[in-house]
Structure formats: structure tokens, C-alpha cells
Amino acid sequence: MGSKDFKLPDVGEGVAEGELVSWLVGPGDTVEEDQPVAEVETDKALVEVPSPYNGTVKELHVEEGTMVPVGDVIITYEVEGEGDESAEAEPEPEVEETAEADAEASAEAETAESEQAESSAKGGRVFAAPSARRLARELGVDIAAVSGSGPSGRVTDADVRQAAESEAGASASAETESEAQDGDGPRDVDVDRKSSVTKRGEAGNGQQPSDVEAAGRDRTLAAPATRRTAKEQGVDLNDVPATEMRDGEAFVSAAAVTEYAEAQQAAQEADAQAVAEAGAVADEETASATSEGGISGERIPYRGVRRTIGEAMQNSKFTAPHVTHHDSTDVSALVELRAELKEVAAERDVRLSYMPFVMKAIAAALKQYPYMNATLDEENEEIVLRDEYHIGVATATDAGLMVPVVENVDQKGLLQIAEEMNDKIERARDRSIGRDELRGSTFTITNFGVVGGEYATPIINYPEVGIMGLGELKERAVVEDGDVVARHTLPLSLSIDHRILDGAVAAQFANKVMEYLQHPKLLLLE
Structure with missing residues (x-):
């Protein structure tokens, strides 16, 4: 044993x-x-x-x-039959061959990368979305010095804005004296990075790096493996102090990238400790205020799935400028068709709701309005027109909102869509659904009509550019040939990302969806 x-x-x-x-x-x-x-x-x-x-x-x-x-x-x-082990053997680090380093330097780089990979897995390094990094550049904020409040320490847009406000409150002389100051944590880290780079230059075979400031570079030489390491660690190569100069240009090694990331991590940990200490004081003040008649009540931890949903909503709402188009359509023919097919579906043990019809209608309309099926690649500044039609169905669960995805809706029949959708919604609610089944959608539908809602302003499932909200399908009074009659109508609320789509396109897309729902037999031609 x-x-x-x-x-x-x-x-x-x-x-x-x-x-x-x-x-x-x-x-x-x-x-x-x-x-x-x-x-x-x-x-x-x-x-x-x-x-x-x-x-x-x-x-x-x-x-x-x-x-x-x-x-x-x-x-x-x-x-049984195993020797006593205090811990599992660590995986052998991936070896990266670099022409500029000798065997000893390569070993140091491999060891550092292995340690850094473990640190990354534990969430210790600074992570930030592209929008947060871009905002930091616009506001002149050092992203490495921002304490993240997102999952695993991820830096959010709100964190960057808060850091910018804090810097704005500093004295006007701080900027001119920044290089001379040694009491600021991030600046101490910069000094440490420069001295560590000098030591690497003395130990290696390359020439000494010049005094070129890392932040001032717009081009950096590096091996492909080093660039991959920088990308995995969320490091901008132009921010890393040069290991050496080659033909007048800065060259950065994998070890330099790793040391730079570790230095940023140290700064973040120092900030986190300061925040924790400040938080302890705040907790005492809050407890005192509560005892004196302040905020009271049950406190539930804001984490896990609930926090992920909340931060995704915040990221979408404050990244994509939303605009919502509202409309309503007569679906009396759809009600009759579904009543005919419902019995056939039941014979095949499939529960047929209106949702599969809506999904087919949306997929057909997306083909005619490709920008509605797009994704904005902010990092590369490109609009990606997707050639797949994966529809997400927002589902309320005990843990919060989840979005099971039915892939390739345009290639599937109504009963196949209904069967797959019902299965995934059920597994989302009992939380047995796989992670891969909750991502990859190109457009999302949310149905607040099931709880009696009519219109809403649904939040886009970012980085998608559109979401369709369904109101309650029921009989309403409408005017037809001058007479007031009762017709089955379906309210629709379409939210779009106004950076990519204009209101006219949203209205045209909604009209096309309504056309398919008014005349559902047209879907047979798709």
C-alpha cells in the first residue's frame, strides 16, 4: 500500500x-x-x-x-502496489529551442515557463479582455497595475475606469517625477525588471541591451515560441524590456517574457494585499453601521455561475451599444400548423412548441441578412460574418440564466430541432449539460413570454450582435379590414449591437422573420 x-x-x-x-x-x-x-x-x-x-x-x-x-x-x-508519494510528479516542461540562448539559459527559460504555466492555472496572473486592454491604452492606465475583480482576478472595464479615476486624483507633479519615485509598487517592479534584464545580458552570449524604453517600442523581435508564450500569458512583447539588441532592434527571449509576467504578478499580489487590508477596515465599518441600523439581511456569496452571468451581462451592456426594435406579428397560421403537427410529434415522443418554428425562421432570415449573424473580433478589428447558424436558447435555471446551443439549425428539421432543444434545456436545468453545449452560438433567442411578458430590452449574448426576445403568444384585438377581431399575435423585441448594425437593418431582419412566422409554410422552401 x-x-x-x-x-x-x-x-x-x-x-x-x-x-x-x-x-x-x-x-x-x-x-x-x-x-x-x-x-x-x-x-x-x-x-x-x-x-x-x-x-x-x-x-x-x-x-x-x-x-x-x-x-x-x-x-x-x-x-495498492504504489510507493508513498507526497505529490504527483509535475509534467515535464515543454522544451523551447532558441538560437540566442546557451544550454543553461534554455534550462532557466523552461523552468520559468513551467512555473508560470502552473501560476496561470491558479489565476495568479493578470488577465483582461481585449476591451479592457484597449480602454486601458485609451485612458493611459497600466493594465498590469490594475487589480481585477472578475473571475480568477480578470481585469474588467470597470476596474480600468476605477484605476484611471484613482490616477486622476494624484498630484500633477507625479507624472514628471514618476521615474524618481520609489514608493510606488508598479514602478519598483519596473526597476526590478530592468536589473533582471541586465543580469541576463551579462550571463548570455548576446550583446548588452540598449537603453530603449520597452513602452516606447512598436516592433520587437522574438522567436515564434516566445510569441506563443507571450500570447498565453497575456503579455505585450513591446512592453517587455529587451534581452539584447539585434541589428538595432530589440530582441526578447522567452525567459524575459516569463520574468516580466512574474513581475506583474508580484505587483498585482501587492495590490491585492493592500485591497484586502482596506477591505478588512471596510468590513469593520460595515459591521458597525449594520449594528447601528444600517444594511442588514441575508448575505449570499456572489460567485460561481451567478457571478459569471452577471459579469457577462455587464460586459455586453457596457461594450456593445444596444438598441432594441419592437414589433408584433399575426401568427394565426402558425398556431393552426403547430396544432396539426403537435399530434404527429407526440407519436414520435417529441414535444413540439413554437420555439423550433421561430428558430427555423430566424436561421432563414440570418442567411439573407449576414451581418445579423456576425461577430466582432475586437482584437483584430474585424467583423466576422459567420457561415454557421447556431441558435442559443436562453434558459432560466436555479443557478441563473444559461444558453444551450442548437447547432446548424438551418440543416435540421422541426422535430430534430425540438428534440435536441428539449433535451439540452432539461439538462441545463438539472445542471448536467456539458460546457461545450453552452457556447458557440451565433444568435440567441430569449422567451420572456412564458412568464407573461410582452416586450423587453434583452441584453445581447456578447460577442454576438443580436438577440430576439419573444413575448407571450396569445389572442389580442387587432383591426382587420376595418373590423376589430381577435387574432393570435406574437410580440418581438430585437436588440442589436449598434456598432455593427443600423436600425434599418434590424427592422428589415425583423420583418423577414415575421414574414416566415405569418406564412410558416414558406419554411418548407428553406
Whole structure:
């Protein structure tokens, strides 16, 4: 018998930590390989973590309700025929060959990159969306010095704005004296980076780097592997102090990128500590205020899926200028057609609602208005016209709003769409749906009519550029040939990203969707 430690694995792309919601095993339990041992909630979904071993649970290292970084030990097993191991062997670092470094420098770079990869998995480095980085450049804010409030320390637009306001409150002389100051955390880091670069120049075979300021460069030489490392770590190569000069231009090595990222991380940790200390004081003040008749009531942690949804909504609303087009259409013919097909669908064990008809109508209209099926690639400053028609269906769950995606709606029949949609909505509500099934949509539909709503201003599922909201389908009084008659009508609310689409296109697109819903047999021609 020997001991084996099990670390929390990477349970999804981009996930750096998760909340251990519940243990499914206890000390002394015998488990088999692939048997679920814990439920972990990430910022994406609730997932079951399977055991990698056959053995007996010796110790549980984490209490339920604790946030656990990826890579932390959560269970120790007793395993037959295994030697005693205090921790799993670390994966062998990827070797990067660089012509400019000798064997010793290469070893240092590989070790640093391995450590940096582990740090990245734990969310310790500065991460920021392209919109936040662009805003930081516009406002003159050093993104590396901003403490992120998003998941895993991600820097949001709001964080950048707050940092800009803080800098604006500093004295006017701070800018001219910035190089002489040594009490500011980020500036200390800059000094450390320059001295570390000088040491690398002395130890390597290249010539000494010049005094070119990193922030002033618009071109930097680097090996492809180094550029990949910089991209993975969210580092701008032009911001990294030069390792050496080649033909008058700055050259940066992988080790320099890693040291730069670590320096930024150190600055962020220092800021986080300061924020934590300030927060402790604020908590005391809040407690005092509450005891004196201030804010009181139940406090629920704002994290996990709920926080992810909230930040996605905030990012969409403050990134894409929304405009909403409202309309209503007569769907009496659709009501009759669905009544005819409902029995046929039931014979095939499929529940047929109106949603598959709407999805087919939208897919058909998207083909005629390709900018409605677009995505804005902000980093490359390009509008991408998608050639796939993946429709997301916003679904209310106990954990918040989720968007299961039905792919290639244009290539599927009504019953196939209905069956797939019903299955994914059910699994979203019981939180057994896979992460891949909740992303990749090119257009989204939200149905607030199921709770009696008529019109709304739905928020776009960014980076999509449009979302269609459905009101309650019911009989309403309408004027027809001068007479007031009762007709089945469906209110529609179409929100668009006004950077990409104009109001006229939104109205034309909505009219085309309404045409298909008024005359649903036209969908047979699509």
C-alpha cells in the first residue's frame, strides 16, 4: 500500500478555480477509477470530478464550500502496489529551442515557463479582455497595475475606469517625477525588471541591451515560441524590456517574457494585499453601521455561475451599444400548423412548441441578412460574418440564466430541432449539460413570454450582435379590414449591437422573420 495525492484537475478551458460544493465520498471509502468523488462548481457549470485511481480514501483536504485553485491537493488515497508519494510528479516542461540562448539559459527559460504555466492555472496572473486592454491604452492606465475583480482576478472595464479615476486624483507633479519615485509598487517592479534584464545580458552570449524604453517600442523581435508564450500569458512583447539588441532592434527571449509576467504578478499580489487590508477596515465599518441600523439581511456569496452571468451581462451592456426594435406579428397560421403537427410529434415522443418554428425562421432570415449573424473580433478589428447558424436558447435555471446551443439549425428539421432543444434545456436545468453545449452560438433567442411578458430590452449574448426576445403568444384585438377581431399575435423585441448594425437593418431582419412566422409554410422552401 502507498499514498497518492489527487490534485483538483483542470475541469474546463480557462477555469482556474472552483468551489467544492459537496463530497461524494468520505475517509475510508473504497473508490474505483472514474467514480465521481466530488461536485465542483466553476464559473461555468457544476461538474462531477472523477477519481483517477482505484483505492481507499485516506484523507479529504478541503472542506465543502471552499474555493479551490486548480492544482491543489484535494484527496489522499491509499493505493495498492504504489510507493508513498507526497505529490504527483509535475509534467515535464515543454522544451523551447532558441538560437540566442546557451544550454543553461534554455534550462532557466523552461523552468520559468513551467512555473508560470502552473501560476496561470491558479489565476495568479493578470488577465483582461481585449476591451479592457484597449480602454486601458485609451485612458493611459497600466493594465498590469490594475487589480481585477472578475473571475480568477480578470481585469474588467470597470476596474480600468476605477484605476484611471484613482490616477486622476494624484498630484500633477507625479507624472514628471514618476521615474524618481520609489514608493510606488508598479514602478519598483519596473526597476526590478530592468536589473533582471541586465543580469541576463551579462550571463548570455548576446550583446548588452540598449537603453530603449520597452513602452516606447512598436516592433520587437522574438522567436515564434516566445510569441506563443507571450500570447498565453497575456503579455505585450513591446512592453517587455529587451534581452539584447539585434541589428538595432530589440530582441526578447522567452525567459524575459516569463520574468516580466512574474513581475506583474508580484505587483498585482501587492495590490491585492493592500485591497484586502482596506477591505478588512471596510468590513469593520460595515459591521458597525449594520449594528447601528444600517444594511442588514441575508448575505449570499456572489460567485460561481451567478457571478459569471452577471459579469457577462455587464460586459455586453457596457461594450456593445444596444438598441432594441419592437414589433408584433399575426401568427394565426402558425398556431393552426403547430396544432396539426403537435399530434404527429407526440407519436414520435417529441414535444413540439413554437420555439423550433421561430428558430427555423430566424436561421432563414440570418442567411439573407449576414451581418445579423456576425461577430466582432475586437482584437483584430474585424467583423466576422459567420457561415454557421447556431441558435442559443436562453434558459432560466436555479443557478441563473444559461444558453444551450442548437447547432446548424438551418440543416435540421422541426422535430430534430425540438428534440435536441428539449433535451439540452432539461439538462441545463438539472445542471448536467456539458460546457461545450453552452457556447458557440451565433444568435440567441430569449422567451420572456412564458412568464407573461410582452416586450423587453434583452441584453445581447456578447460577442454576438443580436438577440430576439419573444413575448407571450396569445389572442389580442387587432383591426382587420376595418373590423376589430381577435387574432393570435406574437410580440418581438430585437436588440442589436449598434456598432455593427443600423436600425434599418434590424427592422428589415425583423420583418423577414415575421414574414416566415405569418406564412410558416414558406419554411418548407428553406
